[in-house]
Structure formats: structure tokens, C-alpha cells
Amino acid sequence: MNVQGYDDARRLLARVAGVLYDRRLTELVGGNMSLRIGEAVVMTPTKASEARGWRLGAADVLVQRLDGELLVGEEAMISREIRIHRRLYQTFPEIGCIFHLHMPEAIAAAVARWQPGVVAATTDPYGAAVVVLERELRAQTEPHDARAVELLGQVSRAEGAIAIGSMHGTFGVARDLPTNVRAADVFRQRLEADLLAARLRRARAGSSA
Amino acid sequence: MSAESKDRRALGAIFGRLFENEFATLDGIALSCRTHDGIEYVEGLAALRLWLDDRVTTTPAEPSDPAIVALHEACHAAAPGHDTVISGWSRHLRILLRAGFPPPPATSMLRNRGVDGLAAHLVEPMALQGAAVRETVARAQEVAVTGGMRHHLLISTDGYVVVSGAPPTEAMAHWHNVELAARVECLRIEDAALLGED
Numbered sequence: 001m002n003v004q005g006y007d008d009a010r011r012l013l014a015r016v017a018g019v020l021y022d023r024r025l026t027e028l029v030g031g032n033m034s035l036r037i038g039e040a041v042v043m044t045p046t047k048a049s050e051a052r053g054w055r056l057g058a059a060d061v062l063v064q065r066l067d068g069e070l071l072v073g074e075e076a077m078i079s080r081e082i083r084i085h086r087r088l089y090q091t092f093p094e095i096g097c098i099f100h101l102h103m104p105e106a107i108a109a110a111v112a113r114w115q116p117g118v119v120a121a122t123t124d125p126y127g128a129a130v131v132v133l134e135r136e137l138r139a140q141t142e143p144h145d146a147r148a149v150e151l152l153g154q155v156s157r158a159e160g161a162i163a164i165g166s167m168h169g170t171f172g173v174a175r176d177l178p179t180n181v182r183a184a185d186v187f188r189q190r191l192e193a194d195l196l197a198a199r200l201r202r203a204r205a206g207s208s209a
Numbered sequence: 210m211s212a213e214s215k216d217r218r219a220l221g222a223i224f225g226r227l228f229e230n231e232f233a234t235l236d237g238i239a240l241s242c243r244t245h246d247g248i249e250y251v252e253g254l255a256a257l258r259l260w261l262d263d264r265v266t267t268t269p270a271e272p273s274d275p276a277i278v279a280l281h282e283a284c285h286a287a288a289p290g291h292d293t294v295i296s297g298w299s300r301h302l303r304i305l306l307r308a309g310f311p312p313p314p315a316t317s318m319l320r321n322r323g324v325d326g327l328a329a330h331l332v333e334p335m336a337l338q339g340a341a342v343r344e345t346v347a348r349a350q351e352v353a354v355t356g357g358m359r360h361h362l363l364i365s366t367d368g369y370v371v372v373s374g375a376p377p378t379e380a381m382a383h384w385h386n387v388e389l390a391a392r393v394e395c396l397r398i399e400d401a402a403l404l405g406e407d
Contacts, residue, residue, distance in 0.1 A: 012262050019261065022229065127236070178258045182235040189234050193304050196395060200308050203402030 127186025129155035221259030238297035301391035303368025313394030323358030
């Protein structure tokens with residue numbers, strides 16, 4: 001089914017889902033992505049990871065109004081996490097794209113180096129503003145979602161902001177899709193660069209000992 | 210499709226090849242090519258937009274950072290035979306240099322293109338900005354002539370790599386060769402450390 005006005009967004013989101021996986025920004029058991037087009041949310045279907053390996057076509061991508069009315073697709077294909085997407089769009093009108101990614105570097109950093117709360121209020125130094133949720137908050141629960149909204153409300157969002165749920169994944173928001181890709185990608189690259197630099201320093205210290 | 214839009218697509222495709230394999234990141238990458246009436250640019254987000262969506266028809270005319278524009282203009286002016294300039298952070302080289310390691314040894318792919326050592330191409334970051342740019346690019350041209358290189362290569366001491374060359378895919382290969390050498394060197398250092406622990 002085609003709905004005029006959403007076709008380009010559905011095609012683009014399907015392509016980007018594969019790019020995010022290829023860039024190692026997520027994995028194969030969960031995650032979801034969405035775009036806001038006016039009063040509607042264009043979103044990836046449930047189990048796009050394990051069932052489709054993130055290889056989606058435009059026809060797989062759903063469209064739901066912010067008030068919950070489904071415009072394109074089947075109810076059974078709606079991800080349960082779309083609730084937090086709709087909530088974020090309604091709370092922050094300036095954001096136009098949300099990625100929920102299971103990014104290993106982010107999960108590890110949230111456990112190993114950061115305390116819950118605001119880690120970076122702007123895109124400096126990580127490429128995205130960063131907030132970390134408390135470890136006891138379970139994903140897909142009201143306290144988790146409310147805390148993500150609260151913390152994201154404390155940082156700059158349009159150029160990219162990432163909320164990290166402990167041992168779960170990230171919710172990244174930005175004004176549009178390319179900006180969100182950039183935020184997620186630069187964030188992961190910088191975390192990886194920090195780790196590699198630390199390993200190299202250690203290697204050098206070991207070789208000179 | 211207009212000539213300008215074809216040029217932009219070519220730059221978008223090159224960005225995509227570099228980005229897909231993590232040679233390029235969105236941290237400061239800018240590409241430009243010579244056109245019949247000037248220079249066509251794509252940088253970071255615009256390059257990503259082009260690569261993701263082949264229906265995109267508009268991109269910013271030039272990079273937002275005037276220093277990048279001046280650098281690319283100087284490179285194009287210095288090498289009329291080149292048609293493409295690529296500049297951006299080399300991820301692994303940046304890590305190596307910031308951690309205090311020397312530039313990596315040249316791979317055979319670098320040597321085949323006239324680059325026997327990266328140290329000869331190193332410049333201070335300030336040499337790529339302001340009034341110093343033209344002089345820096347002129348020196349790169351001299352190094353290229355001396356070394357029999359078909360491209361120009363500049364590397365800042367903090368890991369920013371600038372290449373001009375032709376055709377676009379060859380410029381891409383030159384730029385990628387620096388990051389590849391740095392990747393190899395990072396792995397070699399870690400491998401050596403692990404072997405030393407055994």
C-alpha cells in the first residue's frame with residue numbers, strides 16, 4: 001500500500017536500517033528506527049533485526065499517526081517500543097528522527113565509565129549529547145521511558161542526543177535522519193578510538209617495561 | 210542529469226565507498242571536484258545525504274568552514290591536472306599520532322604511488338589554515354614532483370589527511386592508503402604486545 005507523502009521516507013528508512021547495521025551501530029536482536037513526517041511516525045517493523053537482518057524494503061516500513069492511528073501496515077508488525085518514540089516526538093517537537101540501537105560500545109561505556117545522569121550536554125566531545133539512565137530501570141517500562149525523556153530534556157537535542165539504558169541500548173534523537181546517523185556513528189567511533197588509544201598506550205608501556 | 214549533479218553523485222559515491230568500510234568517518238570529511246565553472250563540494254552530512262538518498266538534488270554549495278574551502282581551492286589551483294580533492298581525519302592515524310606514536314611505515318600500496326614514507330608529508334595543523342595554505346600546498350607539489358607521485362599528499366601532525374589527484378577513484382585510493390597504513394600499524398602494535406605477553 002502506498003500513502004502519498006510517506007513513500008520517500010519509507011524507502012529512506014528501510015535503506016538506513018541496513019546502513020546502521022552494516023556500520024556496527026546495532027545488532028540482530030532488537031532495535032527500531034523512526035522518522036517524523038508532520039503528525040505521523042514512519043517506523044521500522046517489529047523483529048526487523050532477527051527476522052529480516054535489517055534488510056528491509058519500503059513496503060516493510062509502517063506509518064502511524066502520533067495519536068496512535070495506524071495509517072500503513074499491520075498492527076501485528078508494530079514494535080512495542082514505538083510508544084517511547086511517539087512520546088519523544090510529542091515532548092520534543094524539534095526532533096525528527098529516533099534510533100533505538102543496541103550499540104555495544106555505548107552499553108559498555110555506560111557501565112564502565114559513566115554515572116547515571118548527564119554525561120555531555122552538547123555534541124562535544126562525543127559527537128552527540130549523552131545521558132545515562134540508572135541501572136535499575138528496566139527497558140520498556142514507564143519509569144525507564146519517563147527518565148529517558150527527563151534526561152534528554154536536559155541536553156541539546158537537535159544535533160544529536162543519546163540516552164543509554166544500562167545493559168540494553170541507546171535512544172538517539174536528532175532533528176533529521178542524516179544528523180541522527182552522524183551522531184550515532186561519530187559517537188561510536190569516538191568511544192572506539194578512546195579504547196584503541198588506551199590499548200596502544202598499554203602496549204607501549206608493556207613493551208618498554 | 211546536469212553536469213553539476215553528476216559531479217555531486219560521483220563525490221557521494223566515493224564518500225560512500227570510504228564510509229562503508231570505515232575508512233572515512235563523518236568527522237570532518239570533505240570532497241570536491243573541479244567543474245567547468247568552479248568547484249563542486251560535498252562535506253560530512255551533505256555527503257551522507259547524497260549517498261543515502263539518490264533522489265537528493267540539493268546540497269550546500271560549499272563547506273561551512275572557510276578554512277576547508279580555502280584548503281580545497283588552494284589544492285585545485287596548485288594542480289590543474291587533478292580533478293578531485295579529499296580531506297578529512299584519518300581515524301587510526303589520528304589515534305596513533307595523538308598517542309605519541311610516529312606515522313606508520315609505508316605499505317607497498319603507498320610505495321607504488323610514490324609515497325616512501327608518510328613523515329615527508331607531515332605538516333603542522335596551522336600550515337593547513339589561513340595564509341599558510343598556499344605555501345604548504347606548493348611544498349606538497351614539490352614533494353610530489355621529486356617523488357614521482359601522481360597525487361599530492363598532506364598530513365597534519367594531528368591526523369588530518371588531504372589528497373588531490375585524478376580521477377576521483379584514484380584520489381579516493383590515495384586518501385584511503387594513509388588510513389589503511391595506520392590501521393595496519395595499530396594492529397601490529399597490539400599483536401606485538403600480545404606476542405610479548407606469551
